[in-house]
Amino acid sequence: xxxxxxxxxxxxxxxxxxxxxxxxxxxxxxxxxxxxxxxxxxxxxxxxxxxxxxxxxxxxxxxxxxxxxxxxxxxxxxxxxxxxxxxxxxxxxxxxxxxxxxxxxxxxxxxxxxxxxxxxxxxxxxxxxxxxxxx
Numbered sequence: 001x002x003x004x005x006x007x008x009x010x011x012x013x014x015x016x017x018x019x020x021x022x023x024x025x026x027x028x029x030x031x032x033x034x035x036x037x038x039x040x041x042x043x044x045x046x047x048x049x050x051x052x053x054x055x056x057x058x059x060x061x062x063x064x065x066x067x068x069x070x071x072x073x074x075x076x077x078x079x080x081x082x083x084x085x086x087x088x089x090x091x092x093x094x095x096x097x098x099x100x101x102x103x104x105x106x107x108x109x110x111x112x113x114x115x116x117x118x119x120x121x122x123x124x125x126x127x128x129x130x131x132x133x134x135x
């Protein structure tokens with residue numbers, strides 16, 4: 001009986017937290033979709049120059065895992081001058097984001113057996129053996 005009460009209280013706490021925050025299942029799915037489906041073209045102008053991070057669309061900014069900016073210089077002392085810069089965009093792991101999105105949307109379901117995950121190879125082998133025995 002205690003386990004049922006604890007589970008009920010945990011569920012109520014989760015509902016209360018969700019009600020106080022702006023985080024919903026739909027928002028989580030939308031954020032995962034941003035990571036999975038980010039278009040790198042959004043980070044560059046038509047000439048291939050990187051767009052300033054503050055000028056990127058909000059969805060593109062949220063898809064960034066990191067950003068680095070380096071200014072390149074030549075010379076030393078007073079003769080030192082800036083000759084260019086390097087910008088590095090780093091996105092989140094696209095494959096992982098796609099897996100999470102597929103699971104959240106119900107497109108990806110692992111088949112479980114008592115021993116763990118039932119792989120495609122195991123399924124094919126089992127079907128082949130069943131065909132052999134049933135003729």
